[in-house]
Amino acid sequence: MSESDTVRTAARAAAEGAGKTILAIDDEADVLSFLKLVLEKRGYRAVTAANGTEGLIRAHVEQPDLILLDIMMEEMDGWETLRLLKLDETSREIPVVILSARAEPRDKIRALQEGAVDYITKPFSVRDSLEKIRAVLDDAADAAAAGAGP
């Protein structure tokens, strides 16, 4: 990767993030810090939560534009967290992308049924994940624009 590429990437990243807030909920601190790093490099505002309960509070307080949610967590697992997120009026509309090491098709189907918009399997490719996140945010923006329009 040449230097000019890197500059361009950084510039694009800043434009891409455009100050949107992303909440990452995962009980793996390393994964969480890595997500924070990557997301911030791309110009997003990254908020993290180390478990489901904290995630619910963060979601309520921060009103993020997107939530990345891990499934296999201690105490409250991702499914429970997702259900509660969808029950809360203030967080119901926030798109949730599931992050999971479980690659079973039935988990993916369940995730979509329970209201998640996408599913990323761990270990994930940074590039692909970021693309998915951007696509979800674009969709949400389109929907908001359509809703605000005539």
Place this chain on the structure above:
Amino acid sequence: MVKAGIRRRFVVALSALVGLVVLVETAVLVVFARRHVREEIEQRALAYAELAVVPVCDAFARYSQSGISKLHGIVHDTAELNPDLRALAVYDTAGELVFHSDSLEVGARAPQLVHVGPERERPLRIPVGEQRRAWTETLASGEDFYVVLVPYVEEWGARRFAAGFYFSYDDVRAAMRAMAARIVVVGLVALLLGVAFAWILSAGSLGPVERLTAGARRLAEGELGHRIALATGDEFEVLSEALDLMAARLASTIEDLEASNQRLGRLNEELRELDRVKGDLLANVSHELRTPLTAISGYVEAFQEGLLGELDEAQAASLEVVERNLRRLRAMIDQLLSYSRMESGRLKVEARPFALAPVVRHVAEAVTAIHGKELDLRCRLPSDLPEVYGDAGRIAQVIENLVTNAVKFSPPGAPVELAAEATAHGVEVAVADRGIGIPEPEREKVFDRFYQVDASARRRFGGMGLGLAIVREILEASHSEIRLESRAGGGSVFRFELPCAAERTGNVPGRVRVALVDDDAGFVQATAAHLSSRGFAVETAATAAQGRAMIERVRPDAVVLDRLLPDGDGFELLAELGKSPATRGLPVIVATVRRERRLGLRLGAAAYLVKPVAPERVEETLREALGAATPEREEVNVEEMTP
């Protein structure tokens, strides 16, 4: 009934015996009685004749010339004294007949008695001697007469006569008749007694046999708790004891068998549980392994993307090594996961027509990415390969595993060949290495899970020994098979063949094929027309047999099946399709007028529609049934093809 058979035979035999005895006795009795009666008559006749000769001859001498009526009177009175006497005659010394009772009227019996014809036509010229004579004379009519001739000498010797007496044996006949009547009565009574006796005897001796028979029958019917327990003290008791003992042994054997079956069942259950636990463990371990990989590969990628600042050349090269090894690790974890899925029976093979070349190229790229420079992979892909039929994702996995395996067992820098070639019925894929080869006894075992050629191979070559097991499982599920040619030290070639899409389907590739098996012409026509208009390729059959043949030939993606078919039960075909490995997993929608949803679904139907049903509803159900399988398959494939 056997019981009646034995008893009846017994009674008949015994009665016949009694009857025979009675008959023989009667015959003997008759012969003796007859002789006895005759002798009695003759004795009586002789005694009578001795006595009667005097008055008869005396009367004749005195009154033959005058006083004939006196003669008659005397003769008559004398004749009265013996009931057997039929006639009497007087002869002179020359033997000439001088008087015959025929000329008399001898009482009431006379007319039939005095008819002694032959004596008058053929007079007895008997030399009248001193001796009395007696003999039996048989007439032409067959009637026997006892004739007694007694000489008579006048007191002063003046004249000598002989008197002849003719006695009938009629009394014998009468006596015989009376006797016959008695014999019949006695015989009947004897026969009756015989039958009764036979019956009683048979009940006594056949009772145990009957009980034995009945007992044996109950034992045969599986009533092993039954005991015959005869106490007759003879062979029957021994037999019954033997039968009872046999039944007891059988019962205990069956009990043992059941107990050991239960034990086996429990053991089996435990093994299954263990296997399930192992499967879960496998799945969990591979999931857990992915989590730390996430952070590692994430950071590596972040470095490579330049998100964490610029890297110099050495750093970039080092990271590449890290990344390559990460890929290997991921591939192994994926393999483990794939295998655990296979173990739990969740491996699905969804065959569709597909082009092999892009799949092979994709695999080649992926494998090269993992193994880097140490790999010399040579692909031979003719440009005119026909489309094949199978699960593209799974076949990619097979090829990848075969190539990975080949790389593992090749000396560094030795080429691995990956070739595809059109055959008569499809495409053959071959992966050849120039490695250590596999000795003959090991050939079959290499496909076992966790198998390595030898223990040291594990250290030398790494890997988990799952690759070839997965290959075999997938190919078996795809109705293909893996073949291995190898020489120890001379490398190995793994081959498998995939059928041509055209040959397999005989249809436009890519269209969803639906088989309609129903004899209801209206329903078939409407539904086929609707489905065709919606892009389905529809094949129809009106009977179960045709349907079976058609499904075999066309290999449809889904079946719509009626229960009531002219040649049989649609459910039988449904169960058959579920059992046959070729059609297992094929979605079958039952559309019928009968309401047996539960049975239908239990037999493996993907959906159950009760007629009448609109073609739109059939289409909707078809899409649901086909859709349920589709997303799963696609996601899994993408997942596992991407290293």
